[in-house]
Amino acid sequence: MINLEVPRKFTTLVEQARQAAMAFLRPNSRKYDRAEHTYPKELDTLAALLDGLSASGGGAGTGGVRRSASSRPRGEVVNGGNMSLALGTMEMCWGDAGLLLSMPRQGLGNAAIASVADESQLARYKGKWAAMAITEPDTGSDSGAIRTTAVRDGDSYVLNGEKIFVTSGERADCVVVWATLDRSKGKAAIKSFVVDRDTPGFELVRLEHKLGIRASDTAHFRLDNVRVPASNLLGSPEILPDKGFAGVMQTFDNTRPLVAAMAVGIARAALEETRRLLSSAGIEVDYDRTTARQPAAAATFLELEADYESAYLLTLQAAWMADNGKPNSLQASYAKAKAGRAATEITLRCVELCGSAGYTEHELLEKWARDAKIMDIFEGTQQIQQLIIARRLLGKTSAELK
Numbered sequence: 001m002i003n004l005e006v007p008r009k010f011t012t013l014v015e016q017a018r019q020a021a022m023a024f025l026r027p028n029s030r031k032y033d034r035a036e037h038t039y040p041k042e043l044d045t046l047a048a049l050l051d052g053l054s055a056s057g058g059g060a061g062t063g064g065v066r067r068s069a070s071s072r073p074r075g076e077v078v079n080g081g082n083m084s085l086a087l088g089t090m091e092m093c094w095g096d097a098g099l100l101l102s103m104p105r106q107g108l109g110n111a112a113i114a115s116v117a118d119e120s121q122l123a124r125y126k127g128k129w130a131a132m133a134i135t136e137p138d139t140g141s142d143s144g145a146i147r148t149t150a151v152r153d154g155d156s157y158v159l160n161g162e163k164i165f166v167t168s169g170e171r172a173d174c175v176v177v178w179a180t181l182d183r184s185k186g187k188a189a190i191k192s193f194v195v196d197r198d199t200p201g202f203e204l205v206r207l208e209h210k211l212g213i214r215a216s217d218t219a220h221f222r223l224d225n226v227r228v229p230a231s232n233l234l235g236s237p238e239i240l241p242d243k244g245f246a247g248v249m250q251t252f253d254n255t256r257p258l259v260a261a262m263a264v265g266i267a268r269a270a271l272e273e274t275r276r277l278l279s280s281a282g283i284e285v286d287y288d289r290t291t292a293r294q295p296a297a298a299a300t301f302l303e304l305e306a307d308y309e310s311a312y313l314l315t316l317q318a319a320w321m322a323d324n325g326k327p328n329s330l331q332a333s334y335a336k337a338k339a340g341r342a343a344t345e346i347t348l349r350c351v352e353l354c355g356s357a358g359y360t361e362h363e364l365l366e367k368w369a370r371d372a373k374i375m376d377i378f379e380g381t382q383q384i385q386q387l388i389i390a391r392r393l394l395g396k397t398s399a400e401l402k
């Protein structure tokens with residue numbers, strides 16, 4: 001039986017994450033929105049704190065957690081690392097999503113490593129900050145069509161290609177690069193490789209200027225005969241056609257609920273601020289009266305809050321399933337689709353409800369509306385999540401429903 005109240009054992013963690021967000025993220029939110037591409041040095045202290053939390057199984061960020069049957073006593077229902085990470089992430093993104101994405105050692109590549117690395121690789125990359133590079137100039141949503149190649153040469157692989165939109169690409173210690181061993185063999189030949197940032201031939205082309213999450217750096221790389229040890233391939237080097245690219249896709253089951261959690265955090269920030277501004281304008285939200293008997297702004301607020309609640313619950317459900325060893329690809333997509341869209345709509349409606357206070361830089365509402373949009377794009381767009389959901393519900397393959 002699922003109980004989606006915040007588990008008592010996580011209340012301290014949630015409180016700590018909220019305090020950290022209030023002390024380190026909110027006060028620097030506007031500063032690094034304006035100072036795009038400047039490293040937020042204030043994060044170093046917080047990152048050390050998060051390392052401590054992660055070591056105790058909690059934390060926040062996109063670092064991800066490893067699925068392990070042994071952490072779940074037989075048949076027992078648990079609230080584990082995925083749930084605590086989702087709850088912590090919501091709080092931190094209530095503080096600032098761009099800054100959370102800039103947190104050392106909490107990259108999407110870390111989630112990939114946590115999901116698919118073997119034990120020796122896990123030990124090797126412990127403490128490293130890893131970004132994730134899937135997207136290429138010619139392919140984003142259709143990640144099975146990537147063109148970056150990896151060719152075995154003795155004890156190494158040699159990688160060639162181009163990667164764009166790599167979050168934390170400039171600041172991370174290494175980047176998990178998706179490449180194909182053999183394009184003629186389709187998705188099954190796609191593998192991920194850990195590439196250290198200082199590897200010869202791994203060239204930073206530029207950093208992007210963006211609509212939102214400006215505190216986070218987004219890099220474009222060229223790979224020109226980048227040689228990595230064969231042991232940097234994550235998972236199995238074998239090409240198993242019946243498995244598709246199940247290994248690498250596993251990462252998304254863990255990271256999509258976290259992106260949903262980021263969206264939920266931003267939406268909550270916007271709702272809280274809007275309620276405060278409405279209240280100071282004399283409009284109170286009344287839960288004991290129907291929406292028809294309240295001012296239009298209060299009725300709208302209640303609608304937005306309901307949307308927020310459903311995004312929140314779907315996110316916790318996806319994380320809970322991961323903690324309990326249940327296949328959650330469908331629920332991860334439900335959560336990501338719902339939360340990405342809800343956060344985008346809620347933040348924009350909050351800007352609207354608050355008028356000029358919503359639109360100007362006096363408050364953070366306009367920034368949250370800009371930050372929210374990416375939650376509906378990266379780790380699979382709204383349309384792609386809907387496609388995945390449709391395929392799963394209708395029992396169609398990716399070849400049957402494109």
Ligand SMILES: Cc1cc2nc3c(=O)[nH]c(=O)nc-3n(C[C@H](O)[C@H](O)[C@H](O)COP(=O)(O)OP(=O)(O)OC[C@H]3O[C@@H](n4cnc5c(N)ncnc54)[C@H](O)[C@@H]3O)c2cc1C
Binds near residue numbers: 131380
């Ligand atoms: C700030 C930022 C950070 C990012 N960070 C990373 C990162 O760290 N690592 C990484 O690898 N990538 C990252 N990305 C890339 C991101 O994951 C892609 O932008 C995303 O997957 C969409 O790909 P695309 O931009 O090529 O759009 P496209 O795939 O070209 O899609 C364009 C539009 O068409 C729609 N569409 C595409 N296919 C279909 C279909 N079959 N049916 C219906 N609609 C469809 C899409 O939903 C979208 O609306 C980042 C992007 C941004 C903007």
